[in-house]
Amino acid sequence: QVQLQESGPGLVKPSETLSLTCTVSGGSISTYYWSWVRQPPGKGLEWIGQIYYSGSINYNPSLKSRVSISTDTSKMQFSLKLSSVTAADTAVYYCATVSISGYEFDSWGQGALVTVSS
Amino acid sequence: SYVLTQPPSVSVAPGQTATITCGGNNIGSNSVHWYQQKPGQAPMLVIYYDGDRPSGIPERFSGSNSGNTATLTISTVEVGDEADYYCQVWHNSDHLVVFGGGTKLTVL
Numbered sequence: 001q002v003q004l005q006e007s008g009p010g011l012v013k014p015s016e017t018l019s020l021t022c023t024v025s026g027g028s029i030s031t032y033y034w035s036w037v038r039q040p041p042g043k044g045l046e047w048i049g050q051i052y053y054s055g056s057i058n059y060n061p062s063l064k065s066r067v068s069i070s071t072d073t074s075k076m077q078f079s080l081k082l083s084s085v086t087a088a089d090t091a092v093y094y095c096a097t098v099s100i101s102g103y104e105f106d107s108w109g110q111g112a113l114v115t116v117s118s
Numbered sequence: 119s120y121v122l123t124q125p126p127s128v129s130v131a132p133g134q135t136a137t138i139t140c141g142g143n144n145i146g147s148n149s150v151h152w153y154q155q156k157p158g159q160a161p162m163l164v165i166y167y168d169g170d171r172p173s174g175i176p177e178r179f180s181g182s183n184s185g186n187t188a189t190l191t192i193s194t195v196e197v198g199d200e201a202d203y204y205c206q207v208w209h210n211s212d213h214l215v216v217f218g219g220g221t222k223l224t225v226l
Contacts, residue, residue, distance in 0.1 A: 035215070045153075045161065045204055047215040058213045061119070094160055102167055103208030103215065104151040108160040 002027035004109035018082040022095030033098035034078040038091040120209040122218035129224045136192040140205030148207040150188040
C-alpha cells in the first residue's frame with residue numbers, strides 16, 4: 001500500500017508562492033500518476049493537476065497559469081507550486097496516486113492545511 | 119468544461135438504502151469513481167470503474183452508470199456511513215479530472 005505525506009509551510013502571504021512536497025513510500029514511481037487535489041474549508045474537492053514520471057503533465061485550466069507540478073524520482077517526491085496566491089487559495093491540499101488505467105485516486109495523503117494571510 | 123452534478127444532501131434512516139446520483143452529459147461513456155470523506159479525513163475510494171469495490175469496502179456499497187447518470191447505492195445503511203460522497207471521472211477529451219460537488223449523506 002502506497003503511503004503519501006504532504007509537507008510545507010502552513011501559512012503563506014498573499015501574492016507569494018505556495019510550495020508543498022509529497023513524499024511517497026511503498027510504491028513504484030512508474031505505476032501511477034501523481035496528483036494534487038485541494039479542498040477549501042467547508043467546500044468540495046478541486047483537482048489541481050497530475051504528473052507522470054515520464055514528464056507528462058495535466059493541469060486544471062482554472063489554475064494552469066499559476067501552477068507547476070514536478071517530480072524528484074530519486075527522492076520519491078513530487079511537488080506543487082502555486083504562484084500569486086490569494087485568500088481564495090486557502091485550503092487543505094492533498095497529494096494522491098492516480099491509477100494509470102482508470103484514473104481513480106486510490107491512495108491519499110492526510111492533507112496539509114495552507115492558509116493565505118498576511 | 120465537463121460538469122458533474124450531485125444532490126447537496128441525502129438523508130436516510132439506518133437500515134434503509136441510500137441512493138446518491140451523479141449527473142453528467144453522456145457520463146455512461148466514462149468510468150465513474152466514488153469517494154467517501156468523513157470529517158477531518160482524506161477522501162477514500164469506495165467504488166471504481168462504475169461498480170467495482172476496492173479491497174475492504176463492504177458489499178453494501180455498489181455503483182452503476184448509464185446514460186447521463188451514475189449512481190452510488192449504499193444498502194442497509196449504518197450510522198458509520200454518514201459522510202460526504204464525491205463522484206469523479208477522467209474526461210478524456212479534455213485530459214481533465216472532474217469531481218462532482220459532493221453529497222452529504224445524513225443517517226437519521
